[in-house]
Amino acid sequence: MKDIDIENAVARVLSGYTGPAETPAPAPTSKPGTTGCVWEPVKAVDPVDDIIGGMLTRALGERNCSNCKAGDCQGKAGCLSISDAEALELGDGVFATMDEAVNAAAEAQRKYLFCTMGDRKRFVEGIRAIFTDEAVLERISRLTVEQTGMGNLAHKIIKNRLAAEKTPGVEDLTTEAQSGDDGLTLVELSPFGVIGAITPTTNPTETVICNSIGMLAAGNAAVFSPHPRAKGVSLLAIKLINRKLAALGAPANLVVTVQAPSIDNTNAMMAHPQVRMLVATGGPGIVRTVMSTGKKAIGAGAGNPPVVVDETADIPKAAQDIVNGASFDNNMPCIAEKEVIVVDQVADFLISEMQRNGAWLASDPSVVERLAQLVLTEKGGPQTGCVGKSAAWLLGQIGIQVGPDVRLIILETTKDHPFVQEELMMPILPVVRVPDVDTAIDLAVDLEHGNRHTAMMHSTNVRKLTKMAKLIQTTIFVKNGPSYAGIGVGGEGYTTFTIAGPTGEGLTSPRSFARRRKCVMVEALNVR
Ligand code: NAD
Numbered sequence: 001m002k003d004i005d006i007e008n009a010v011a012r013v014l015s016g017y018t019g020p021a022e023t024p025a026p027a028p029t030s031k032p033g034t035t036g037c038v039w040e041p042v043k044a045v046d047p048v049d050d051i052i053g054g055m056l057t058r059a060l061g062e063r064n065c066s067n068c069k070a071g072d073c074q075g076k077a078g079c080l081s082i083s084d085a086e087a088l089e090l091g092d093g094v095f096a097t098m099d100e101a102v103n104a105a106a107e108a109q110r111k112y113l114f115c116t117m118g119d120r121k122r123f124v125e126g127i128r129a130i131f132t133d134e135a136v137l138e139r140i141s142r143l144t145v146e147q148t149g150m151g152n153l154a155h156k157i158i159k160n161r162l163a164a165e166k167t168p169g170v171e172d173l174t175t176e177a178q179s180g181d182d183g184l185t186l187v188e189l190s191p192f193g194v195i196g197a198i199t200p201t202t203n204p205t206e207t208v209i210c211n212s213i214g215m216l217a218a219g220n221a222a223v224f225s226p227h228p229r230a231k232g233v234s235l236l237a238i239k240l241i242n243r244k245l246a247a248l249g250a251p252a253n254l255v256v257t258v259q260a261p262s263i264d265n266t267n268a269m270m271a272h273p274q275v276r277m278l279v280a281t282g283g284p285g286i287v288r289t290v291m292s293t294g295k296k297a298i299g300a301g302a303g304n305p306p307v308v309v310d311e312t313a314d315i316p317k318a319a320q321d322i323v324n325g326a327s328f329d330n331n332m333p334c335i336a337e338k339e340v341i342v343v344d345q346v347a348d349f350l351i352s353e354m355q356r357n358g359a360w361l362a363s364d365p366s367v368v369e370r371l372a373q374l375v376l377t378e379k380g381g382p383q384t385g386c387v388g389k390s391a392a393w394l395l396g397q398i399g400i401q402v403g404p405d406v407r408l409i410i411l412e413t414t415k416d417h418p419f420v421q422e423e424l425m426m427p428i429l430p431v432v433r434v435p436d437v438d439t440a441i442d443l444a445v446d447l448e449h450g451n452r453h454t455a456m457m458h459s460t461n462v463r464k465l466t467k468m469a470k471l472i473q474t475t476i477f478v479k480n481g482p483s484y485a486g487i488g489v490g491g492e493g494y495t496t497f498t499i500a501g502p503t504g505e506g507l508t509s510p511r512s513f514a515r516r517r518k519c520v521m522v523e524a525l526n527v528r
Contacts (some may be wrong), residue, residue: 009036010313014442015037015499021355026123028336034180045087047485050304060177061434067176069207077305080130080136080240080243080244082236082239082240082243084143084232084236086239087232087233087235087236087239088231088232088235089259090259091239092238092239092240092242092243093238093239093241093242093255093257094235094238094256094257094258094259095252095256095257095258095259096102096258096259097258097268098223098265098268098269098272099268099272101223101256101257101258101269102161102194102196102223102256102269102272102274102275103274104252104253104254104256105194105221105222105223105274106194106255106274107219107251107252107253108221108251108253108254108256109191109194109219109220109221109251109254110217111251112191112216112220112221112250112251112254113191113219115250115251115403117170117341117503119249119250120170120216120219121170121217121218122218122248123216123245123248123250123254124169124170124213124216124217125169126244126245127164127209127212127213127216127241127245127248128162128164128165128213129242129244130164130241130244131160131161131163131164131205131209131237131242132161132164132165133241133519134493134504136240137157137160137161138157140155140205140233140236140237141153141156141157141159141160141161143232143233143236144156144205145205145230145231146386147232147233148201148204148229148230149385149388149389150201150202150330150332150387150388151202151329151330151332151388151390152328152329152330152390155315155328155329155330155348156206156329157496158489159203159206159329159333160205160209161205161208162206162487162488162489162495163205163207163209163210163213163497164213164497165216166207166488166494167209167210167213167494167495167496167497167509168213168214168217168494168509168510169213169217169510170217170510172214172217172218172471172509172510172511173188173189173217173218173510173511173514174189174511175187175189176188177189179525179526179527179528180526181523181526182522182523182526183520183521183522183523183524183525183526184520184521184524184525184526185518185519185520185521186518186519186520187516187517187518187519188516188517188519189218189510189511189514189515189516189517190219190514190515190516190517191218191219191220191513191514191515192218192220192276192277192296192513192515193220193221193274193276193277194220194221194222194223194268194274194275194276194277195211195215195220195221195222195223195276195277195278195279195513196223196225196269196275196277196278197211197215197223197224197225197264197278197279197281198221198224198225198269198278198279198280198281198282198286198290199211199224199226199227199230199234199281199282199470200227200282201227201229201230202332202333202334202387202425203281203332203333203497204227204230204233204234204237205230205233205234205237206497207281207497207498208224208226208234208237208238208241209237209497210495210496210497210498211224211279211281211497211498212241212255213510214498214508214509214512214513215279215510215513216254216255216345217510218510218513219514220277220513220516221253221254221255221256222254222255222256223256223257223269223275224238224255224256224257225257225258225265225266225269226257227261227282228261228262228428231260231261234257234261235259236316238255238256238257238348241255242254242255242404243300250264250507255295266286270289270290270293270295270481271293275295276295276296277295277297277298277364277513278290278293278295278296278297278298279295279298279300279498279508279513280298280299280300280301281295281300281497281498282295282300282301283301283302284301284302287299287302287502288298291502291503292310297503298498298500298503298505298512299500299501299502299503300334300451300498300499300500300501300502300506300508301451301475301501301502302334302423302451303334303335303338303423303448303451303453303454303455303499303501304333304336304338304339304421304422304423304447304448304449304451304453305337305338305448305454305455305456305483306337306338306340306341306444306447306448306455306472307322307325307337307339307340307341307455307456307457307458307483308341308342308437308440308441308444308455308456308457308458308459309340309341309342309343309346309350309440309457309459309466310343310346310437310440310456310457310458310459310461310464311343311345311346311437312459312460312461312464313327313346313458313459313460313480314458314460314480315346315349315350315353316353317458317480318353318458318480319350319353319354319356319357319359320353320480321456321480321481321482322324322337322340322354322429322456322458323354323357323358323359323407323408324357324482324484325337325456325478325482325483325484326338326408326427326429326483327358327391327407327408327427328482328484329388330388330389330390330391330426330427331388331408331424331426331427331428331429332387332388332425332426333483333484333487334423334453334454334499335453335454335476335483335484335486335487335499336425336483336484337429337482337483338423338424338429339419339420339429339430339431339432339447339454340410340429340430340431340432341432341434341440341443341444341447342431342432342433342434342440343433343435343436343437343440344433344434344435347431347433350431351410351412351431354408354410354419355410357408358406358408359406359407359408359409359410359429360391360402360406360408360409360411361411362409362410362411363411363412365511367398367400368411368413370398371394371409371411371428372418372419374386374394374397374398375394375424375426375428376418376422380418380421380422381418381422381518382422382423382424382425382426386426387424387425387426388425388426389426389427390407391406391408391409391427391428392404393404393491394409394426394427394428395405395409403446407427408427408428409427409428409429410428410429410430410431411428411429411430412430412431412432413430413431413432413510414432415432415443415446415447417430417520420432420447421447430513436466437461438464439458441464441467441468441471441472442471444457444468444472445471445472448472448474450484451474451501451502452473452474452475452501452502452506453474453475453476453499453501454474454475454476454477454478454486455468455472455474455476455477455478456477456478456479456481456482456483456486457469457477457479457480458479458480459477459479459480460480464506465479474501475499475500475501475507476499476507477505478491494507494509496508496509500512501506
């Protein structure tokens with residue numbers, strides 16, 4: 001290569017960092033692009049520019065990210081330099097009205113139809129890359145704890161990483177084919193279009209990450225309606241995704257939301273004609289609401305997961321697993337152990353082993369009464385202000401000081417107590433004693449309230465494990481492990497933060513956000 005060629009290439013590449021390119025981008029191409037989707041102008045890259053660009057980028061310390069207004073983002077993971085205040089501003093997928101947000105997502109989805117599966121894969125990998133960055137993980141997890149006042153930083157980091165790493169991608173979309181004398185038929189998993197996703201305050205960013213990956217992998221655009229209490233961090237997560245997707249050449253606004261999430265905005269989203277599917281991850285109220293819209297709806301609702309322990313279980317391990325699961329993120333996960341049902345013969349042993357593992361036993365009835373007054377509303381449900389608080393905080397409120405080694409409050413009670421019947425989402429775990437394992441299984445089925453959500457059992461009796469799994473019909477059934485093994489922490493398999501018991505999809509993944517469509521070629525392409 002001549003010196004002049006190198007000089008010209010350096011000038012061309014540098015102009016991309018310092019100012020507008022001298023030559024305009026070529027016209028849109030219809031050739032499937034390797035650098036972007038076919039709907040948009042694909043800038044032809046001279047191979048020389050490519051090599052020199054790479055060298056210059058490294059030499060400049062990847063400082064000048066094309067999206068970064070401030071110019072100091074270090075170019076890390078695209079352009080992720082968004083301050084907490086900037087996260088609340090319009091732009092990067094955040095709109096003033098729901099109508100604008102949905103229309104932008106609809107336009108993006110039409111363009112997205114013409115992206116390749118390779119593009120989709122890159123975009124999904126891009127989302128994973130944002131939220132596996134340690135600094136980003138720490139930031140969104142810390143902001144969630146600060147903004148919602150709930151949960152535990154270290155556990156939120158685990159949950160966000162889990163959503164980024166273990167939510168299935170495009171590989172989940174498998175094609176069926178039938179061929180014969182009449183030709184070839186394909187049944188493919190095709191997008192719905194624009195999906196309206198309502199997210200909970202208990203897993204705000206985890207659900208945005210998980211739903212964005214799943215919905216985009218299936219070819220959809222997503223309009224999020226976050227919980228207002230988690231507004232700032234939800235908007236930040238959505239903006240980070242938009243910045244990254246822009247850097248990867250995706251259509252703008254594949255993942256959007258509104259600046260001021262509210263019930264009115266959620267209602268506007270649900271009623272918008274361009275929204276073809278609704279996905280609600282939250283309590284029973286919002287699940288009922290989406291199911292009554294007349295649109296295709298996925299409802300991922302409340303749970304009240306029981307854990308059964310019988311006399312054949314490894315009790316020290318069961319106690320440790322139960323304390324670990326029930327104290328994870330201060331018991332907020334919908335899958336977390338919410339009540340223990342233990343066979344009388346091993347109940348005392350289990351309780352003492354739980355105490356050895358960080359559980360504080362409330363044995364004085366007056367303490368249990370004071371706790372009930374603190375954490376329950378007049379109707380008997382959980383006080384919002386106590387949801388997701390730590391065991392030490394809850395005990396502190398009733399004048400009992402304990403150290404940080406106390407992770408969980410346990411108490412013995414009867415099956416009718418509100419602590420047993422209600423989904424508290426705080427580290428208070430009631431223990432109910434029963435005479436035998438069959439009674440335990442029947443009671444577990446009763447206390448699960450037909451949510452079809454999650455249950456656990458500690459036993460080495462395979463017949464009883466099978467009996468419980470069959471009768472309880474939960475989406476997740478964990479045997480001899482903590483509840484979080486059911487979403488892939490220390491258990492095999494993929495994760496989801498949208499567990500759809502009420503509408504039957506169960507463990508949602510990209511295929512849950514797709515329609516089965518048929519493509520028929522008549523009298524051809526049968527080569528047998
Ligand atoms: P929530 O029902 O109060 O809120 C969930 C979402 O729905 C929020 O975005 C909220 O703003 C919205 N919303 C609630 N009522 C609404 C209404 N009338 N109109 C419009 N929007 C409305 O639940 P939460 O406290 O945020 O989350 C905890 C609940 O979610 C628990 O019951 C938990 O079990 C459940 N959850 C379920 C799953 C699952 O996968 N099944 C996952 C996480 C949480």
